[in-house]
Amino acid sequence: MKFVVLLLFLLTTLLTASSIMPLPQQLNDINIAKAKLGKKLFQETILSADNSVSCHSCHNFKFGGADPRPVSLGVNKNRGNIQSPTVYNARYNFKQFWNGRADTLLDQADGPVHNPMEMGMDAVVIEKRLNANAAYRKAFMRVYGSSKVLYRQVIDAIVEFEMALVTPNSKFDRYLRDEIQLSEREMKGYLSFKQRGCITCHNGINIGSNSFQKMGLFNPYDFNGTYPDRHAITHQEYDKNVFKVPTLRNIELTGPYFHDGSVNTLKEAVEKMTFHNLGFKMKEVELDNMVLFLKTLTGEQPAILGVK
Ligand code: HEC
Numbered sequence: 643m644k645f646v647v648l649l650l651f652l653l654t655t656l657l658t659a660s661s662i663m664p665l666p667q668q669l670n671d672i673n674i675a676k677a678k679l680g681k682k683l684f685q686e687t688i689l690s691a692d693n694s695v696s697c698h699s700c701h702n703f704k705f706g707g708a709d710p711r712p713v714s715l716g717v718n719k720n721r722g723n724i725q726s727p728t729v730y731n732a733r734y735n736f737k738q739f740w741n742g743r744a745d746t747l748l749d750q751a752d753g754p755v756h757n758p759m760e761m762g763m764d765a766v767v768i769e770k771r772l773n774a775n776a777a778y779r780k781a782f783m784r785v786y787g788s789s790k791v792l793y794r795q796v797i798d799a800i801v802e803f804e805m806a807l808v809t810p811n812s813k814f815d816r817y818l819r820d821e822i823q824l825s826e827r828e829m830k831g832y833l834s835f836k837q838r839g840c841i842t843c844h845n846g847i848n849i850g851s852n853s854f855q856k857m858g859l860f861n862p863y864d865f866n867g868t869y870p871d872r873h874a875i876t877h878q879e880y881d882k883n884v885f886k887v888p889t890l891r892n893i894e895l896t897g898p899y900f901h902d903g904s905v906n907t908l909k910e911a912v913e914k915m916t917f918h919n920l921g922f923k924m925k926e927v928e929l930d931n932m933v934l935f936l937k938t939l940t941g942e943q944p945a946i947l948g949v950k
């Protein structure tokens with residue numbers, strides 16, 4: 643069985659021309675006024691039932707758009723059941739959520755607001771609260787030209803903001819554009835990333851986030867809990883412990899790692915990945931080089947965060 647898996651894996655490695663593309667340096671499709679309103683709403687706690695949580699509580703700009711806690715706390719201090727992924731560059735994810743249950747950012751944004759564990763709100767209450775606020779009424783009037791704030795405009799503005807959360811000009815993107823060289827050790831790390839097969843799963847513009855893969859392809863991963871994996875959607879046996887491959891952009895900022903938030907350092911994450919998903923153990927020096935390479939994937943803060 644293991645042999646078949648290995649063979650299939652090697653075949654796909656050979657057949658897929660896996661490559662990594664740089665992020666665009668400029669975004670030409672953002673309505674800035676709308677994105678600015680979305681930025682405010684993203685950090686607005688009145689969108690949650692007990693006024694305690696905003697999107698930003700679990701997708702923190704200081705931590706690469708992710709949450710430094712293994713699992714997030716929602717309204718009434720409810721513990722979530724999975725690690726909060728980054729919202730940076732989420733516009734390039736082929737699906738949203740670890741198990742891909744939302745197709746678009748628009749579908750996704752509706753989720754946390756209603757999720758009783760996260761924000762626990764409903765559309766009517768949100769409209770009521772925002773309409774009671776003169777500053778918001780004015781801001782929505784400016785962007786949407788209507789005198790009444792509508793829930794779908796709230797989601798629309800948040801999504802516009804998310805569309806602007808792109809982190810260009812990482813060292814690695816600049817290397818891909820032939821503008822700079824990587825250091826010798828970063829280059830070694832990149833070569834192992836390709837030769838060892840990490841790139842078969844982590845590739846494309848987001849260096850991941852374009853396929854579903856099993857956690858524990860070669861050596862089973864110990865799951866100490868129940869997590870919404872692909873199986874929760876398809877109920878197929880082969881989808882157990884299958885998740886969307888996470889993006890590796892800004893990975894040095896977005897720990898703890900894995901869907902269960904069980905790993906604190908990047909080195910340990912690489913070690914575990916190698917063992918569970920490639921079936922071998924890496925030497926210390928190769929691990930260290932790989933980590934140095936992964937750190938070149940940190941981009942600039944999204945420009946919209948600096949827009950007043
Ligand atoms: C209480 C914490 C919490 C709050 C509040 C929260 N999120 Fe999340 N968010 C999460 C967690 C946890 C996940 C992963 C859930 C899963 O995959 O099952 C997630 C997933 C996402 C994703 C998908 C990213 C990916 O790679 O799949 C996006 C986009 C996102 N959230 C945006 C938002 C927006 C917009 C808001 C506010 C309207 C928000 N979140 C509020 C915790 C939170």
Ligand code: HEC
Pocket residue numbers: 835838839840841842843844854855856857859885886887888889890893896898899900901902908911912915916919920932
């Ligand atoms: C067979 C596909 C596959 C291969 C090969 C693979 N990965 Fe992964 N990677 C995944 C999946 C799936 C996850 C999410 C696992 C989870 O959270 O349970 C992941 C998660 C990660 C994470 C943690 C990301 C986060 O946000 O929590 C890092 C870091 C990582 N991989 C690096 C690597 C490196 C380095 C290699 C090569 C040594 C590699 N991966 C090989 C599929 C793969």
